[in-house]
Structures are given as C-alpha cells and as structure tokens.
Amino acid sequence: xxxxxxxxxxxxxxxxxxxxxxxxxxxxxxxxxxxxxxxxxxxxxxxxxxxxxxxxxxxxxxxxxxxxxxxxxxxxxxxxxxxxxxxxxxxxxxxxxxxxxxxxxxxxxxxxxxxxxxxxxxxxxxxxxxxxxxxxxxxxxxxxxxxxxxxxxxxxxxxxxxxxxxxxxxxxxxxxxxxxxxxxxxxxxxxxxxxxxxxxxxxxxxxxxxxxxxxxxxxxxx
Numbered sequence: 001x002x003x004x005x006x007x008x009x010x011x012x013x014x015x016x017x018x019x020x021x022x023x024x025x026x027x028x029x030x031x032x033x034x035x036x037x038x039x040x041x042x043x044x045x046x047x048x049x050x051x052x053x054x055x056x057x058x059x060x061x062x063x064x065x066x067x068x069x070x071x072x073x074x075x076x077x078x079x080x081x082x083x084x085x086x087x088x089x090x091x092x093x094x095x096x097x098x099x100x101x102x103x104x105x106x107x108x109x110x111x112x113x114x115x116x117x118x119x120x121x122x123x124x125x126x127x128x129x130x131x132x133x134x135x136x137x138x139x140x141x142x143x144x145x146x147x148x149x150x151x152x153x154x155x156x157x158x159x160x161x162x163x164x165x166x167x168x169x170x171x172x173x174x175x176x177x178x179x180x181x182x183x184x185x186x187x188x189x190x191x192x193x194x195x196x197x198x199x200x201x202x203x204x205x206x207x208x209x210x211x212x213x214x215x216x217x218x219x220x221x222x
Contacts, residue, residue: 022058022094031057044070048080055087060094063087078122082131085114089139108141116147126170129155133177137184145184152177168204175199176208179215189219 027035035053038046047066054063067084074080092107112135119125119132129151136148155174158165166174175195182192196219199212 022060022090024059025057027057044073044077048083051083051087055083055090058090060087060090064091078118078125079127081121082115082118082128085111085118086131086135088114089135093139108139112136112139112142112144119151126166130173130177134180137177137181140184145181149181152181168202171202172199172204172208175202176211179212183215189222193219 031053035050038050038053041047048070051063051066051070054060054066063083064087067080067087070077070080071084088107088111092104092111115132115135118128122128133148133152133155136144152174156178159171159174175198178195179192179199182195193216196212196216200209200216203209
C-alpha cells in the first residue's frame with residue numbers, strides 16, 4: 001500500500017506552518033476515514049502519511065513521535081527528513097516569541113538547515129519543494145522567506161513554460177503558495193486575484209475553489 005501522497009494534500013496542510021500557537025484543527029470526515037484506513041497498515045509509507053496528517057492537524061507531538069521512528073528506520077528518506085524538519089519548526093515555534101532565547105534560535109536554525117539539506121538531496125521532489133516553500137515562508141527568519149520566494153518563482157515559471165508539466169492538484173498547490181506569499185507581501189491585488197482565478201479555473205477540488213472564492217470576496221470588499 002503506497003501512500004507517497006505527492007501533491008493533493010500539500011499546500012494548505014502546512015499552514016500556519018511555524019506560528020507560535022498551534023490549536024488542533026478539526027478533522028473532516030474524509031481525513032478521519034483516511035486515518036482509520038492508514039492505522040490498519042504498518043508499512044513505512046502508511047506511517048509517514050499518518051505523521052503528515054498529524055502535522056497538518058497540529059498534533060505536533062504525535063507527528064514528532066512517528067517521524068522520529070521513521071528517521072531512525074531510514075534517515076536517507078528525504079521526504080521523511082523534510083517533514084521532520086518542518087515539524088521541528090513547529091516545536092521551536094511554540095517555545096515562545098521567535099527572538100526569545102538561544103535555545104529557540106538554535107531550534108529554528110536547525111530545522112531550516114535540515115529542510116535545506118533535504119531539498120539539496122532531492123531538488124526535484126515536488127513534495128519536498130512544497131514543504132520547503134510553505135515552512136520557510138511561515139518561519140520567515142534567516143532569509144527563509146526570500147528562499148521560498150525564489151523556489152516558488154521557479155515553479156511558477158515551469159507552469160508558464162510547460163502548462164501540462166504538473167497535474168491539477170500540483171498546480172493548485174503552487175498557486176495557493178503564491179497566494180500566501182503575495183498576501184504576506186501586501187502585493188498588488190491584481191496579481192493576487194490572477195492566482196486565485198487560476199485556482200478556480202483549474203477546479204482540482206471543491207475545497208480549493210471554495211478557499212479561492214472566499215479570498216476573492218474579501219479582496220473585492222477591501
């Protein structure tokens with residue numbers, strides 16, 4: 001049973017990334033049913049997918065426990081390393097304000113370094129690319145925001161050059177990351193709207209379309 005999830009659940013699952021508070025996110029019926037299926041499996045990929053679900057619902061300690069086990073089993077798996085690094089950013093983030101204490105700074109630096117190492121080892125892995133972009137944006141320290149922006153720009157350029165290179169879910173993941181970055185930059189609303197309209201046109205899932213429409217509505221009201 002291979003759950004190398006790739007694209008479909010990537011973008012929003014990482015948000016709010018490395019913020020200081022991590023309230024548990026509600027489980028949809030789909031996620032809850034999926035988790036139940038996964039828990040019946042004991043293979044490496046199923047446990048990694050459980051860790052990803054825990055991460056996306058802000059069950060940080062549960063994700064850490066699983067990812068630590070998986071790292072011990074296969075430290076050369078770069079997707080595991082990337083998820084482990086992203087979760088460690090959450091662990092560092094909940095210790096308090098970013099600039100309080102050497103321990104916190106050390107944790108942030110370490111998780112970003114591990115994430116960079118995973119990307120360097122597997123630069124074409126789309127899952128790792130999206131973990132890298134979303135986590136670096138949310139941490140926004142040591143130049144991480146700019147690094148994420150550079151990588152995102154490369155992915156957007158690839159879509160422009162080869163429209164069929166990525167499947168619809170991957171395209172939505174990229175555009176949603178672009179929406180997040182442009183929102184944080186307070187960029188011009190025209191560019192932001194264009195990304196949102198692309199997400200709606202792609203129509204990869206009902207959820208992604210609803211998210212895009214909500215943001216477009218807020219833009220039109222501002």
